[in-house]
Amino acid sequence: MNRPLVSFLVALLAIVSILGFSGCIDEEKDAASAGEAAAVSVAGSTTVMPLVEASAEEFNKIQNEVQVSVTGGGSGVGIKNAAEGLADIAMASREVKPDEIATYGDRFQEFLVAYDAIAVVVSQPIYEAGVTGLSQQQVAAIYSGEINNWKEVGGPDERIYVVAREVGSGTRDTFNGMVMGSVEAETPGVTTYHGSNAEVKTAVTNSDKAIGYVGMNYVEGGALRAVAYEGVMPSAETIKDGSYPLSRALNLYTFGEPSPAAEKFIDFVLSDEGQDIVEKSGFVPVR
Incomplete structure (x- = not known):
């Protein structure tokens, strides 16, 4: 191989190496910039x-x-x-x-x-059986264990499956304070406790005789329905005008x-x- 060709190849390799190194530097700069x-x-x-x-x-x-x-x-x-x-x-x-x-x-x-508002929700079959509204006294009695059959509040002869949030939940604290009368209230009527709104919704949806409470935006979808509480349905309008009692x-x-x-x-x-x-x-x- 003649010398001019060798020199050309060496020079070409050097240029390629420099360009590659420059590209690596640019990539590192971009990564560093993103990391800032x-x-x-x-x-x-x-x-x-x-x-x-x-x-x-x-x-x-x-x-x-x-x-x-x-x-x-x-x-x-x-x-x-x-x-x-x-x-x-x-x-x-x-x-x-x-x-x-x-x-x-x-x-x-x-x-x-x-x-937001806390919506009291029931399984679709319970709503369709006639439980479309509950009073504060009725909900409190269900969670305290005084009422344990749906027939006592106008529903079918079925034992109530009561769902609630775990300790540490702001929704639980608000519910207990507004419905039960104290954030620290005991709720011996509860069947299962759950760590999130989504879990409560799943539990109520998967049962045909459940009651629970969730943030209002969790009501859509699934086999559950929000009921009127103290005669008022949760909605943007009733939250804004203050007529829905469980607003927050x-x-x-x-x-x-x-x-x-x-x-x-x-x-x-x-x-x-x-x-x-x-x-x-x-x-x-x-x-």
């Missing part, structure tokens, strides 16, 4: 979770400065994680409790993001002032675009 996005973790209420997940998905698409991740666990878990620095933002379907403030300190910052506020919490990245996400949820997502997720916007 501030991470914001959100944890807590499974009631609030659908609207926050939908908001985070859109927020992560439209900008690259902050990346938000969302996990459940219940209101109590979210508040604990935020206070202990394990999450940047807590989702809660209730207010922070006095004992949580006593444990962690009075540094929680509250951000109201939506309104949905909040985000930070422990202390939110970080700049967390504040950007909270501001997005409260923006017009974010509140549109709230409404599309089945909740009532705050604006």
